[in-house]
Amino acid sequence: MNKTHIAALRQSYTRNELLEENVLTNPYEQFGKWFEEALNAQILEPNAMTLSTISGGRAHGRVVLLKGFDQNGFTFYTNYRSNKGNQIAEVPFVSLTFLWGELERQVRIEGSIEKVSEAESDAYFHSRPRGSQIGAWVSDQSSVITSREVLENRLAELETKFKDLEVIPRPAHWGGYCVIPERIEFWQGRANRLHDRILFTKDAENWKIERLSP
Structure with missing residues (x-):
């Protein structure tokens, strides 16, 4: 495949919209709504997300699976001694990216990260x-x-x-992490690349909602 052919790949996004009047005011509830719609659309691995970490001033990314979310954050499980585990220990701040292409949607999450309790890791492991x-x-x-x-x-x-x-x-070196969001952005593809981007930013105990230019 030549570069010209790749550059010509285009998709027009026309399936939906995300307006301030129809977005939920709680980002966890908005995520839950979109996640349920991804499940109903029978998307392959709707819980797949790109986890990005930082080490030595370099970014590292890989796809992992979300295993739970609630008002406390987003949880996944892994080997604590893996590259990602070492990078998280060095810089305990990460980003998560979900892409649900069939729905022309993307969710970006940025925040701090910490290990879940041993009891929670045990329960999931078993x-x-x-x-x-x-x-x-x-x-x-x-x-x-x-x-x-x-x-x-x-x-x-x-x-x-x-x-x-x-x-x-359960191995002591294996368990869960919880990502505690500071920013959550919901992206809905729109025509002419004028996409809807709604950003939630944590402000003390409240969430501020803003629209971003595409």
Whole structure:
């Protein structure tokens, strides 16, 4: 594919609008509304989000899965010793980006991040399929390995180790993070690239709502 062909790719956004009079005043409720609509649209992995971190003045991004949200923030789970875990320890401020292309929508979230309680991590860990629980023990996430065989051998070892255990313990290095938003932007595609952008900014205990130019 040549550069000219890529530059010619265009999509006109005409499915919906986001006006001040129809946006909910609580950003968590607005997110919940849009998330429910993404579920109803049967979008593949509607909880997929790009997590962006900072380390040494450089930005790093990867897609992770949202596993819960409420008035306290947005939660996901991972290996605390992974690259992302080390970057979060260095700079505990991140951004999340959701793209629901079929609905011509995007949500951007920026805020601080902290670990969830051990009890919350335990509860989620034990809700996972048994294979996924063992997988959290298998992977030394982000480390260099020589081959796929390393993982398969380690999996076999741990399946044997845990075969008589009804409850597999959660690794201490694995658990949840909660992103506590300071800014949440809702983006709705519109015709002629004049997109709707509604920004919620945390002001003390309240949320300020503003429209941004596209």
